[in-house]
Amino acid sequence: MFAVIDIIGATPIIISLRQQGKEVSAAKTCIYSFVLLLGFFFAGNMILQLFQIDIASFALAGSIVVFIMALEMVLNIEIFKSEDTGDKSTLVPLVFPLIAGAGAFTTLISLKSQYATPNIILAVLANIVVIYFVIAFTGKFQDRLSKEFIIVLRKFFGIILIAIAAQLFTTNIQKLLLMGQ
Numbered sequence: 001m002f003a004v005i006d007i008i009g010a011t012p013i014i015i016s017l018r019q020q021g022k023e024v025s026a027a028k029t030c031i032y033s034f035v036l037l038l039g040f041f042f043a044g045n046m047i048l049q050l051f052q053i054d055i056a057s058f059a060l061a062g063s064i065v066v067f068i069m070a071l072e073m074v075l076n077i078e079i080f081k082s083e084d085t086g087d088k089s090t091l092v093p094l095v096f097p098l099i100a101g102a103g104a105f106t107t108l109i110s111l112k113s114q115y116a117t118p119n120i121i122l123a124v125l126a127n128i129v130v131i132y133f134v135i136a137f138t139g140k141f142q143d144r145l146s147k148e149f150i151i152v153l154r155k156f157f158g159i160i161l162i163a164i165a166a167q168l169f170t171t172n173i174q175k176l177l178l179m180g181q
Contacts, residue, residue, distance in 0.1 A: 001104070001107060001108075001111075001123050001124065001126075001127050002127060002130070004103045004104050004107045004164075005099055005103075005104055005127050005131070006160075006161075006164070007099065007127075007130060007131045007134045007135070008134060009157040009160055009161060010094070010098050010099070010134075010157075011134065011138050011141075011153070011157070012073065012150060012153050012154030012157050012158075013069075013073070013093070013094070013098065013154075014094065014134075014135060014138045015138060015142045015150055015154075016154065017094070018138075018139060018142065019142075023090070024090055024094060024135060024138075025090050025135075026131075026132050026133075026135035026136040027132070028090045028091075029090050029094055029095055029099070029131065029132075029135055030128045030131055030132045030135075032090065032091055032095040032100075033095050033099040033100045033128060033131060034124065034125070034128050036095065036096065036100035037099075037100050037104060037105075037108060037124050038121070038124065040100070040105045040108060040109075041108045041109075041112065041120065041121075041124070044105055044108065044109055045109065054176075054179070055106055055109055055110075056172040056175040056176050056179070057172075057176065058102060058105070058106065059102050059103070059105075059106040059168055059171075059172040060168075060169060060172040060173060060176065061102060062097065062101055062102015062103055062105070062106065062168065063102065063103075063165045063166075063168035063169040063172065064165070064169070065097050065101070065102065066097065066101065066102070066103065066161060066164060066165040066168065067161075067162060067165035067166070067169070069093065069097070069098070069161065070158045070159070070161035070162040070164075070165055071158070071162070072158075073154050073155065073157065073158030073161065074155050074158035074159060074162065099131060102168070103164065103168055106168075106172075108120065108124075111123075
């Protein structure tokens with residue numbers, strides 16, 4: 001879960017949101033993320049079945065969204081025109097799709113078949129604690145980092161996000177192609 005959520009990799013996005021004057025609440029981010037992750041853990045299969053979507057297709061779509069967000073980071077362009085949420089950015093894009101997005105949802109469903117429910121809930125809770133501290137302390141680190149370093153960090157983690165999106169894409173496209181045979 002830590003690798004998929006990758007809150008450290010999201011720090012340049014958090015910094016960027018704050019530089020744009022957006023409010024990023026660590027507590028709200030954690031509460032919303034926890035509720036979404038647990039909600040999908042318990043109801044995700046039913047939701048996907050309701051829309052007749054398999055998990056591989058869902059993950060494939062999520063990989064495209066993550067890829068586009070990564071392109072924004074690397075190329076310093078705005079593709080997603082976010083709804084006007086005033087000065088708040090906790091829910092979009094931070095909670096969804098960065099923390100509680102397709103990658104995390106897919107991972108939760110996969111873990112469900114291998115581990116006991118209490119262990120998965122503890123893993124989600126451990127991630128939420130780490131997310132809280134990273135978001136809470138990002139502002140303190142931001143003040144000590146140069147603008148150039150933040151730009152380099154953003155581009156570096158954008159490349160990492162592209163790699164994660166590519167891996168999610170290739171894994172799930174293979175699953176879909178094998179299902180079609």
